[in-house]
Amino acid sequence: MLIKTIFSGFGGQGVLSMGYNLSRAGMLEGKMTTYLPSYGAEVRGGTANCTVAISDEEIASPVASSPEFIIVMNQPSFIRFQNLLQSGGVFLVNSSLVNIETTRGDIEVVEVPATQLAEELGNTKVANMVMLGAFVKKSNLISIKTLIEGIKETLGKTKPALVDINKKALNTGYNLF
Amino acid sequence: MNKYLISGNSVIAEAAIRAGCQCYFGYPITPQNELTEYMALHLSRKEGCTFIQAESEISAINMVYGASIAGARAMTSSSSPGISLKQEGISYLAACELPAVIVNMMRGGPGLGSISASQSDYFQATRGGGHGDYRTIVLSPASGQELADLTQRAFDLADNYRTPVIILGDGMLGQMMEPVEFHKEAPENLSTKSWALKGAKDRPSKIIKTFTSNPNELEEINWRLFRKYRLIEREEVDYETYMVEDAELIVIAYGIAARIAKGAIKKARAHNLKVGMLRPITLWPFPFKKIQEISKRVQYFFVFEMNMGQMIEDVQLALEGNGEISFYGRPGGVIPTPSEVFRILSRQYYQKGLNR
Amino acid sequence: MTIKTVYKRPKLLKERLFHYCPGCGHSVIHKLLCEVIDEMNLKERIVCIPPPGCSVFAYNYLDIDMAESAHGRGAAVATGIKRVSPETIVFTYQGDGDLSAIGTAETIHAANREEKITAIFVNNAVYGMTGGQMAPTTMIGQKTTTSPYGREVNKEGYPLKMSEILSVVEGTVYIERTAVNSPKNIKKTKKAISKAFQVQIDNLGFSMVEILSPCPTNWKMSPIESWHWVDKEMVKEFPLGVIKDRIKVKKC
Ligand SMILES: Cc1ncc(C[n+]2csc(CCOP(=O)(O)OP(=O)(O)O)c2C)c(N)n1
Numbered sequence: 001m002l003i004k005t006i007f008s009g010f011g012g013q014g015v016l017s018m019g020y021n022l023s024r025a026g027m028l029e030g031k032m033t034t035y036l037p038s039y040g041a042e043v044r045g046g047t048a049n050c051t052v053a054i055s056d057e058e059i060a061s062p063v064a065s066s067p068e069f070i071i072v073m074n075q076p077s078f079i080r081f082q083n084l085l086q087s088g089g090v091f092l093v094n095s096s097l098v099n100i101e102t103t104r105g106d107i108e109v110v111e112v113p114a115t116q117l118a119e120e121l122g123n124t125k126v127a128n129m130v131m132l133g134a135f136v137k138k139s140n141l142i143s144i145k146t147l148i149e150g151i152k153e154t155l156g157k158t159k160p161a162l163v164d165i166n167k168k169a170l171n172t173g174y175n176l177f
Numbered sequence: 178m179n180k181y182l183i184s185g186n187s188v189i190a191e192a193a194i195r196a197g198c199q200c201y202f203g204y205p206i207t208p209q210n211e212l213t214e215y216m217a218l219h220l221s222r223k224e225g226c227t228f229i230q231a232e233s234e235i236s237a238i239n240m241v242y243g244a245s246i247a248g249a250r251a252m253t254s255s256s257s258p259g260i261s262l263k264q265e266g267i268s269y270l271a272a273c274e275l276p277a278v279i280v281n282m283m284r285g286g287p288g289l290g291s292i293s294a295s296q297s298d299y300f301q302a303t304r305g306g307g308h309g310d311y312r313t314i315v316l317s318p319a320s321g322q323e324l325a326d327l328t329q330r331a332f333d334l335a336d337n338y339r340t341p342v343i344i345l346g347d348g349m350l351g352q353m354m355e356p357v358e359f360h361k362e363a364p365e366n367l368s369t370k371s372w373a374l375k376g377a378k379d380r381p382s383k384i385i386k387t388f389t390s391n392p393n394e395l396e397e398i399n400w401r402l403f404r405k406y407r408l409i410e411r412e413e414v415d416y417e418t419y420m421v422e423d424a425e426l427i428v429i430a431y432g433i434a435a436r437i438a439k440g441a442i443k444k445a446r447a448h449n450l451k452v453g454m455l456r457p458i459t460l461w462p463f464p465f466k467k468i469q470e471i472s473k474r475v476q477y478f479f480v481f482e483m484n485m486g487q488m489i490e491d492v493q494l495a496l497e498g499n500g501e502i503s504f505y506g507r508p509g510g511v512i513p514t515p516s517e518v519f520r521i522l523s524r525q526y527y528q529k530g531l532n533r
Numbered sequence: 534m535t536i537k538t539v540y541k542r543p544k545l546l547k548e549r550l551f552h553y554c555p556g557c558g559h560s561v562i563h564k565l566l567c568e569v570i571d572e573m574n575l576k577e578r579i580v581c582i583p584p585p586g587c588s589v590f591a592y593n594y595l596d597i598d599m600a601e602s603a604h605g606r607g608a609a610v611a612t613g614i615k616r617v618s619p620e621t622i623v624f625t626y627q628g629d630g631d632l633s634a635i636g637t638a639e640t641i642h643a644a645n646r647e648e649k650i651t652a653i654f655v656n657n658a659v660y661g662m663t664g665g666q667m668a669p670t671t672m673i674g675q676k677t678t679t680s681p682y683g684r685e686v687n688k689e690g691y692p693l694k695m696s697e698i699l700s701v702v703e704g705t706v707y708i709e710r711t712a713v714n715s716p717k718n719i720k721k722t723k724k725a726i727s728k729a730f731q732v733q734i735d736n737l738g739f740s741m742v743e744i745l746s747p748c749p750t751n752w753k754m755s756p757i758e759s760w761h762w763v764d765k766e767m768v769k770e771f772p773l774g775v776i777k778d779r780i781k782v783k784k785c
């Protein structure tokens with residue numbers, strides 16, 4: 001099994017942190033994983049994306065030319081990535097900020113009002129974690145427990161005050177369906 | 178042992194610190210900035226260690242030259258355009274027989290090129306790169322773990338042979354993260370270097386230099402270097418083989434390309450195509466003998482590089498006209514996919530009638 | 534009611550979206566260059582040498598001849614062009630990493646040879662393109678990705694003042710330091726650029742305009758904060774104004 005996922009959105013939406021935390025959770029579960037952020041001039045002008053691969057075997061390429069999952073947090077990412085998704089793939093869309101419909105009939109679109117749910121939790125910055133929670137449920141790639149444990153470890157060191165709200169956000173997304 | 182999920186650039190930096198690197202001199206260039214930044218964060222405040230962001234790559238490599246003269250484990254890192262500027266210094270390091278580790282996270286060229294991963298500096302790295310008749314040891318990692326392991330080895334080789342060692346990575350390896358373990362917790366105590374200059378105390382004065390007005394003397398220096406290079410060629414060749422035992426077609430690829438090729442070979446095997454791979458880990462010294470040995474049984478070779486064909490010349494040299502070589506390359510920083518390589522591979526396989 | 538045009542897109546600015554971050558000084562400086570070149574009627578005889586740096590894509594915006602140089606080598610490339618074709622107005626567009634770190638030697642020696650070229654020197658106190666590393670112009674105490682503990686004098690030295698350094702080089706004729714963080718400063722910058730070009734048109738020698746330019750992204754500030762920071766901090770270290778003016782002397 002090799003599953004590739006692309007995360008994309010505005011810089012500041014925590015797109016890279018979604019990918020990093022997913023990849024790290026994969027590592028904690030003993031899986032093979034790669035995490036590839038966009039870099040350089042590509043990040044000027046304010047967009048960011050990253051690719052995570054999780055697999056039981058060695059990963060040949062960290063690049064995703066036709067990923068199984070794509071998560072878009074804003075409209076430009078929706079337009080840029082919708083045609084990359086493989087047939088039958090899952091497209092998770094932040095429906096609070098994206099208001100267009102896909103032209104593709106061969107993919108599953110999952111609408112997650114991530115920004116709105118984060119706002120209800122009291123901090124729009126955790127929209128990414130709401131989305132990540134939803135993704136974990138949909139993809140069943142890793143367990144939500146590992147993810148939360150992992151985030152406790154990394155965030156606990158730098159911003160312990162934020163652990164709780166992130167955990168809540170993950171659970172909110174996870175319990176959506 | 179602890180596993181870390183950090184970028185390839187940071188892996189090299191951390192492994193270097195654990196290998197006892199005391200001095201790092203660098204200059205910003207994408208896609209290797211995380212290495213310089215890691216050193217700024219973790220080496221700059223370490224007791225007895227030095228971090229300097231130089232005003233240019235030329236300056237950085239000459240700081241390495243100075244630190245090496247003083248007997249320290251020193252390194253610098255850059256990416257293709259910056260490595261071009263370092264060539265003068267590398268030539269002097271080789272000539273003066275001074276150890277140093279130089280990291281090149283290759284990007285697309287020529288010129289300013291692109292910041293995407295590429296393998297276009299193979300010639301430059303394996304043929305010395307600067308002026309004069311010399312070689313540098315060239316290590317080619319293909320994974321995060323290998324970045325850690327080969328960095329340690331680079332420092333050891335540099336000291337053992339008193340020669341500059343190049344770690345030839347690429348932008349992709351530098352940027353991506355994958356789980357890595359460091360086999361060394363902390364640097365051991367390194368012995369003091371016999372060649373270091375600190376002042377002629379309790380010994381006659383010493384000179385580190387290359388210039389001579391006597392061609393015969395310079396010839397002797399060159400002979401000495403090449404005796405050393407012959408020894409390195411005998412002792413230090415390293416490679417990985419993958420499913421070569423029953424293979425009818427052998428892929429030869431290194432670094433990130435080898436990794437992509439492995440994905441292609443897995444697909445080929447799933448289609449019952451007998452394809453294997455030889456992956457040189459040392460690009461210089463190159464595994465000539467191993468290729469010759471394989472060619473006694475296998476007729477067809479497939480060289481895959483992210484350039485327009487550079488290592489293929491070494492494969493041709495190894496095969497001495499035996500065997501048949503085909504080539505697939507993508508230049509300029511385009512990252513091929515395993516499926517794409519599989520497509521080309523399988524076409525070759527059928528065209529040569531290997532399925533029969 | 535009559536409609537009066539108070540502002541329009543400069544003719545030489547190509548119709549494209551800037552890739553620069555919101556609040557970045559490069560876009561303002563590009564616009565000024567377009568206006569000046571148009572007003573001085575130079576389009577048909579001007580060549581720009583943009584650097585590696587955030588402004589590496591300047592050719593996407595300025596509708597004039599351009600030739601990219603290697604990092605820091607702008608002044609040498611400009612020298613080559615000018616010597617072959619003295620009628621051409623040649624200017625380099627360089628960041629502070631480009632001009633005051635790797636390109637120091639080329640710049641000082643071109644100035645010292647009294648090359649009839651112009652440098653537009655954009656000082657944003659960091660390496661923008663490569664992600665916010667320390668530059669020679671970084672302020673003391675300023676945190677960057679390669680001075681994570683803040684720039685320390687005893688390790689990283691002092692902010693390098695290229696305009697002042699160049700002012701003692703005999704071959705320089707006109708040097709002014711300006712900023713693009715307020716309408717007033719933007720106007721002054723425009724004037725300084727045309728003055729510098731005029732020095733070259735009159736064949737007097739080397740001219741340079743150093744422009745203090747906000748980089749909100751790497752300073753980790755909002756655009757507004759970054760404009761204030763130029764006034765509050767940068768100007769202390771890099772005072773604005775004419776630093777050298779030998780135009781009259783050269784003319785007689
Ligand atoms: C020889 C060489 N070394 C390094 C680089 C990488 N590089 C590209 S732009 C740049 C400097 C950017 O800073 P600056 O000149 O201040 O311009 P800014 O991006 O801030 O406008 C560097 C170091 C390069 N292109 N060539």
Ligand code: SF4
Nearest residue numbers: 553554557587661748
């Ligand atoms: S990084 Fe700084 S200099 Fe570069 S475009 Fe953004 S604001 Fe401008």
